[in-house]
Amino acid sequence: GEKMGKSVGGAVWLRPHRLSPYDYWQFWRNTEDADVGRFLRLFTDLPLDEIARLESLGGAEINEAKKLLATEATRLCHGNQAAMESAETARQTFEQGESAAGLPTIDLPRNQLEGGIPAYRLFPIAGLAESNGAARRLIKGGGARLNDRRIDVEEQPIGLGDIGDDGVLKLSAGKKRHALVRAV
Incomplete structure (x- = not known):
């Protein structure tokens, strides 16, 4: 698996460890x-x-x-x-608008989420933006969501308090790209 073009973000991989x-x-x-x-x-x-x-x-x-x-x-x-x-x-x-358990899930060490991670930094970690700059543009454009609520501030800290009863927080980039983040 070599990367396609300038960026791997739009690549369609056949192996599940590359693309769920x-x-x-x-x-x-x-x-x-x-x-x-x-x-x-x-x-x-x-x-x-x-x-x-x-x-x-x-x-x-x-x-x-x-x-x-x-x-x-x-x-x-x-x-x-x-x-x-x-x-x-x-x-x-x-x-149904649920936070479905089958979405791609990223495990982060609990201590990383304790102090909160700025929103613009968490989106690339979750695979929903190619870079911090792309995440900033996503947030400025109104396409970033945390638990189905719009994120308006790039530096908004996302942490343990954002984790729901199901043990995850849901990040969305636009209407069709989602990921769950779980503290481990």
Whole structure:
């Protein structure tokens, strides 16, 4: 695994230690509408008549085809269990607004969180920003969230007090990229 282009942030890795099955699933779920049929033919084992039916869907219905693409592509790469868990995690996160346990999880030593880590420093640690500068831009642009609440201050300390009853805190970069942080 060599890095692709200038930055590895947008790379799609096949190995789960490089890119979680959930993030792999999300990559396929975020496919452009116009590419769904072609990708279903290339990256799944679905029958061609089923692909033709899915390809003809329009409007919000195309999202069901995207979910199927994501699940089938993840199944081929990571196995049935990982595909089902990824689909369920996405459903819980986006349809029910829960902090789903299947999200990528980062373990941090408890002593690092005791004094609080500035928000702009925690996002790169969690894999949600490529650098401190990118994290600062994310926060300034209003795309950074802590436990589903917008972060407005780059230096906002994130610490043990932000951990919920489930033992984790949830960071979000935009609407579709999430990670959990657990103190160990």
